[in-house]
Amino acid sequence: MTRSALSVRISQIVALLASLGIMAQMFLLWKTGEAYCLNEGCKVVEALTRPTPLVFNALGLSFFLSLFLLLILWERLGQKWAYTLLRLMLLSGLAAEGVFISYQLYVAGHLCSYCLTLFAALFVINLLLGRTQFVLGTSVVAAAIIASSMLRFDPGIFLAKKNLDQGTYAIKTCTTPTRDLYLIFSKKCPHCKRVLKVLSGCSQCEFHFNP
Numbered sequence: 001m002t003r004s005a006l007s008v009r010i011s012q013i014v015a016l017l018a019s020l021g022i023m024a025q026m027f028l029l030w031k032t033g034e035a036y037c038l039n040e041g042c043k044v045v046e047a048l049t050r051p052t053p054l055v056f057n058a059l060g061l062s063f064f065l066s067l068f069l070l071l072i073l074w075e076r077l078g079q080k081w082a083y084t085l086l087r088l089m090l091l092s093g094l095a096a097e098g099v100f101i102s103y104q105l106y107v108a109g110h111l112c113s114y115c116l117t118l119f120a121a122l123f124v125i126n127l128l129l130g131r132t133q134f135v136l137g138t139s140v141v142a143a144a145i146i147a148s149s150m151l152r153f154d155p156g157i158f159l160a161k162k163n164l165d166q167g168t169y170a171i172k173t174c175t176t177p178t179r180d181l182y183l184i185f186s187k188k189c190p191h192c193k194r195v196l197k198v199l200s201g202c203s204q205c206e207f208h209f210n211p
Contacts, residue, residue, distance in 0.1 A: 005075070007128040007129065007130075008071055008074070008075045008128070009075075010124075010128055011067075011071055011124075011125045011128045011129065012068060012071045012072065012075070014121050014124050014125050014128075015064050015065075015067045015068040015071060015121070015125060016068050017121070018064045018118060018121040018122075019061055019064040019065050019068060021117070021118075022057050022060050022061040022064065022118070023061060024036075025057055025114065026054060026057045026058065026061065029053055029054050029057065030054065035053055035057075035114065036114070037112065037113055037114045038113040038114075039110075039111075039112075039113050040110065041104065041108070041110035041111045041112040041113060041115075042112045042113065042114050042115070044108050044109075044110040044112075045104055045108055045110065045112040045115065048103070048107070048108055060118060063089070063093060064118075064121070066089065067086065067089060067090070067093075067125065070082045070083075070085055070086040070089070071086065074086060086129075087129070087133060090122065090125060090126045090129070090133065090137060091136060091137060091140055093122050094122060094123070094126060094137045094140045094141050095140045095141075095144060097118075097119045097122060097141060098140060098141040098142075098143070098144025098145055098148075099144050099148070100115060100119075101115075101116075101119065101141075101144075101145060102144055102145050102147075102148030102149070103148070105145070105148075105149075106148055106149065106151075106153055107153045123137070123141075171206065180205075180206050
């Protein structure tokens with residue numbers, strides 16, 4: 001067996017093992033409602049994803065099974081299109097992993113050991129397909145992480161630039177107001193009407209009505 005053929009066989013094994021691992025994780029999620037993880041990072045990351053953990057794992061399973069199938073088609077049938085699609089899928093997968101890892105590093109503040117295991121499997125397959133594929137894949141991951149490190153993900157940045165005046169619908173003022181009052185009101189709110197009645201005699205206030 002040549003070195004190239006051996007690399008493809010090892011890649012097939014890695015893709016298959018990753019698929020089996022995801023299947024086991026999906027079974028645990030279905031049976032117990034909780035995923036297996038070596039640290040608390042998995043629970044933190046799960047809470048920050050829109051798809052459910054089961055759906056997320058199903059997508060990962062489809063991806064690795066597709067890699068396994070393409071590796072089989074390329075090795076046994078010599079399908080060039082399978083090799084081309086395989087390389088594109090690997091680069092796309094690494095790009096996605098770069099985003100996921102960046103999110104865990106800079107937003108969640110926790111690394112998911114299960115996610116890193118799948119990333120390692122993908123990285124190994126990419127490595128086994130040759131130097132060019134390895135350089136391209138590594139560059140994609142590095143670019144995603146470096147680009148993310150240059151961004152700020154703190155929502156307070158936007159909140160700090162906002163104030164109540166930006167939401168003011170109308171202003172009722174007097175000749176020489178000494179204080180500003182903001183009323184967060186609703187037309188159907190009986191408490192708001194009572195507040196307005198109490199403050200109707202105030203001659204030193206400027207009222208800002210914020211619906």
